[in-house]
Amino acid sequence: MLCFHVCAGEIFELKAELNSDKKEKKKEAVKKVIASMTVGKDVSALFPDVVNCMQTDNLELKKLVYLYLMNYAKSQPDMAIMAVNTFVKDCEDPNPLIRALAVRTMGCIRVDKITEYLCEPLRKCLKDEDPYVRKTAAVCVAKLHDINAQLVEDQGFLDTLKDLISDSNPMVVANAVAALSEIAESHPNSNLLDLNPQSINKLLTALNECTEWGQIFILDCLANYAPRDDRESQSICERVTPRLSHANSAVVLSAVKVLMKFMEMLPKDLDYYGTLLKKLAPPLVTLLSAEPELQYVALRNINLIVQKRPEILKHEMKVFFVKYNDPIYVKLEKLDIMIRLASQANIAQVLAELKEYATEVDVDFVRKAVRAIGRCAIKVEQSAERCVSTLLDLIQTKVNYVVQEAIVVIKDIFRKYPNKYESVIATLCENLDSLDEPEARAAMIWIVGEYAERIDNADELLESFLEGFHDESTQVQLQLLTAIVKLFLKKPTETQELVQQVLSLATQDSDNPDLRDRGYIYWRLLSTDPVAAKEVVLAEKPLISEETDLIEPTLLEELICHIGTLASVYHKPPSAFVEGSRGVMHKRLPARTGSGESTESPDVGTIAGGSGTETAPSIIPSQGDLLGDLLNLDLAPPTTTGPPPPTSGMQMGGMDLLGGGLDSLVGSPMPPRHLGGDIGGSAAMGAGFGAVPAVMPASLNAPMGGGLGDLFDLGGGVGMPLGAYIPPKTVWLPAMKAKGLEISGTFARRAGVIQMELTLTNKAMSVMTDFAIQFNRNSFGLAPAGPLQVLSPLSPNQTIEVSLPLSTVGPVMKMEPLNNLQVAVKNNIDVFYFSCQYPISMLFVEDGKMERQVFLATWKDIPNENESQFQIKDCHLNSDAASNKLQASNIFTIAKRTVEGQDMLYMSIKLSNGIWVLAELRVQTGNPNYTVRKERIRIT
């Protein structure tokens, strides 16, 4: 630490001067003291001497002493007490400037003993006739609260502060708001800033009149308000819009925050919505002509805005073009936004720019530019070809880092567009020798392995890497191992030696556990079942897409609410990084709500768990519990091995659910079924692992070494029996109620057709004939697609199985519960009525896999109130297995991402009546409970 000590002689000299009789000399001495203080010298030893100068009529001297006091009072609390009398006296001074100065300085002296003396003067100053004093006192309340919150509450200062919001002077209002928001921040649950339409109106009025800094406080405060309806939010937007033309960029950005947030509530077909969108672009562009530091913060925020509402800046691509003399941090941000704005319409321009940047001097920037070309290719499909040829041009420059970067991105392009651009591999191979960065080497090796069958000398190429195996970085070693195994599986005859060499290098000569484990896994796979190995190693890879670098939608929403803050600069949730974040408050964008009836699409029904719906088609089944059922029922691991077995009671629970109707559990989390699962969290997990092989096909069930947990997973994922979930049959109509006819049944979905599977048993004494079936109107329009096929008469004690195909085009009527079906069965004896419930999953159609882009867009658009979340307890499957399982029931995984050890699966479901359900399934490794955090619904 740098610390300057003033030598004793100097202190002595100053001391003498401070105690001089001459006013002028005193003042000069205090100035010298302050000057030492500003350069970090320790002059606290002079405390008593300086405080002695405090009682003076000379305002300048007084101010200087106050400056000194503020700096050192903390280290000299006993001395600071000496100053109290003067403070109290000054608070009564006829000059408002002195009154304000005194109250302000007292607040800055963070000494406990002083605060008690502060209360009375502060109370007077809060009601001072002069607004300058009131405004200063308002800030002082916040200071005091920081020192002693209890005292502030006890003294009733908070109420006085609230009253100041209605002050006649806008500066006082602004400071009161600032002070209150500050206090409220440290007490997240207190209802200090009770925002209601009246107080909002006051704030909006003050907004026009107070200083720029006050405007920022007021705007930030407004952003926390939740308007009652779209009309109110529109009127607030209208009054905030003029702030967009303010010269202070912080005001502009705070205004943008308010508008972005409240816009969410406006119906999109409203004219004003379009006007507002148009008004947002120019101020954002203007921010980019400010100083580079301001530009940087603006760009980080624009990055968010562009992801949330790309339409605002879609025509402004050119302002993001990089200028030669932009600081590097601005250049990199601009580049990022250029990619986000890239579209088919402007891609030619963007590519020309990027190619230009790739020849600049700054290495980091050039690298990022090359990467950007790759991202363009992945984002705008039509441009892929042009991007690839641009990259090839760049490779021809032979500039080492450009070539390496280009190879890394070409690998990504291959993964997005397989079998399209492999013609360039030859060119890439020419540059093999110049690659010295691990990432580029790994990328190249991946390419060689992936396309080994098309590269004649693939074995030679890989062999050349193998020579220095131990000197390579882990990334390259792993890639090389995989590539050679791929090569072996493709060309087994000539590469046997090579594969053996790499396996032994990886397993015997390496200390790296990752490498060793992977080596062992391949070894076992290859030696036990080459066919399975092929399936695993050469499995079709999921395509990569642009969304990998998009911010996760919920985080984005939260960040939009924090535009202009540090959170928005770091693109992290505010709770994640601000030191000692006081009570984490998650902000959410408001939902679109209509003040009138016309604003909302009438087709969007209420969410599961909501009160009854009026219109017939707007029936939303309770998906949540259903997902729970599907996972719970036949996925629970068999209870053959391991400690606390997940008892069969759980399975029963699952069945109960189906039988007992979904309605009882609508919208509420499933209650924990049994204690064992919760207690034995990790133990049950272990049991899950142990149990998996039993489900695996025999080919993979070969004995395997310990510690290959990964492989179990792998095997489990691949070998899991697929097929939609079919609940067991239950008795729908007991014989005693139907004159001897017993009907039990279930529902199944086979090849896209819903089947009602019936078992008819004749328990009567006479023969039954002339069977027919009819359904009452029901929630999803289920109706028999054909007659009930009971061809021969049913003799006593005979049982037959009948399958009845169903269609979903019948008449619709909302049922209670939703999935209730009333059935009438007729035979030669009588007509019988019964009701049964079908699993909602029957209605999930096969084409329920939403396009990624559509998914993303839809997800953003669905209002929050159509959302619910719940937990699925005790599901011992990893995310991939769960995903496979769900897919069998037409619940499709659209995307998966891993955040902090949690897998997030984004899934879509389409119901037979065209309702889409989007869900996010969160699977935490090692946690048997799944959280389905979100469900959103819309009608197509």
Next chain:
Amino acid sequence: MSHEAVRVDPDMEYLTPGVVDLEQMFWTGLGATYTHCNQVWPNLYIGDKKTALEKPGLVEMGVTHIINAAEGTWNNVSTEMIHSLFLVNPSGDIFLEKHWKSVVSRSVCDYFLEAREKALDPEDVPPVISTPHHYLISIYRDKLFFLSVIQTEVPPLFVIEFLHRVAEMIQDYFGECSETVIKDNVVMVYELLEEMLDNGFPLATESNVLKEMIRPPTILRSVVNTLTGSSNVGDKLPTGQLSTIPWRRAGVKYTNNEAYFDVVEEIDAILDRTGTTVFAEIQGVVEACVKLSGMPDLTLSFMNPRLLDDVSFHPCVRYKRWESERVLSFIPPDGNFTLMTYHVNAQNLVAIPVYVKHSINFFESGSGGRLDLTVGPKQTMGKTVEGVLVTVHMPKTVLSVSLNATQGSYTYDNATKVLVWDIGKLNPQKLPNLRGSLSLQTGAPKPEENPSLNIDLKIQQLAISGLKVNRLDMFGEKYKPFKGVKYITKAGKFQVRM
């Protein structure tokens, strides 16, 4: 030192995080979410004051002993926006510090200085830096870093804007913003900073308000002060502080009433190799110097206000009038101020006043190359282009240049690899040309990167966007002011790719 995770008790599932993990957690804060109390080890809790004071809760948890590890009395989260300000000179010395609350050790600046070391150019230092306990937000102005330390979530733009105001204030008070000037006036700067910010809330940032509270130094005043013992600190409350027009003080009096407006436009453009405009826009600003007595109410109108669809105004401008009538109506601050800024970025409206013919070649052998530059007027609206200055950033391997300029003179700085050609006035009849040979470092390969060329220029009496002031009217006062409007066009970031 071990960096690995360690299992302490073989029977337990719990792994203590390794040093690296811990560091990661502390730096990013992504570890535990904030609660009043966390169990960090079986039967070991870390909690805050609230937890420690609630006895029943402690008993319930089975707590038997409490160790107080709090630092001082004021260890709670600080609330103000800007905690401290440091001024740092180009060589990394801190020459002024101001703390608005407790004193923060200047060692916090080490993180910044480290980033400063890493950056190639002082301009490349990132404006927001996070450290384990603080955030450092800095600006680079006039070769000085203004570095603020903050501890809580604040709008960074707020801080950056404020720092710019500090720099402007110093410029305004002392005529320049430099280390020497600040050191010479250190006490006054300190007083000013105190006036500008209170507990993190900006107090007075309007220059006319500040000047009433602390009078700027003049030679005359310092003489008078030493003779009479009076001071630079105003003892009256500034009139502008609280009125609804904080930017103007009452009782302004001039013998000569005058109002001047400068319309200054800067062209930002990127031209590609062929001379085609890749991107061009005009950044315009209307600077005013108004010295009028009393409370004048001015209205400024333009011939062609439709040009301006993207404007930002000084707070004095009445936005509603602009929205409805497209005129600027305002009660002006006293003295110099920026009335409004605007920009025009419709491509067809941006005239490019000069063109450059250029060729730069390097021999395949790699020993040298040739450069040939010619500058000529393009769309100048009949005005003369003057102050033309061409700056070329040469590839790193160019050792020296031997050129011949038909007009003006050139310099080449081997350290920064910048070639500057000062042309002066552009004569359309005899176009200036600069040509000659470049020599490279021996053995250096042919340079890969393309140099880029920046142009500086000035055109008097022309706003290149075509913006024209129509008239200026004054209400509220009876005298006849003297009025004047001046136009000037400059090159902003005007770049030609070679």
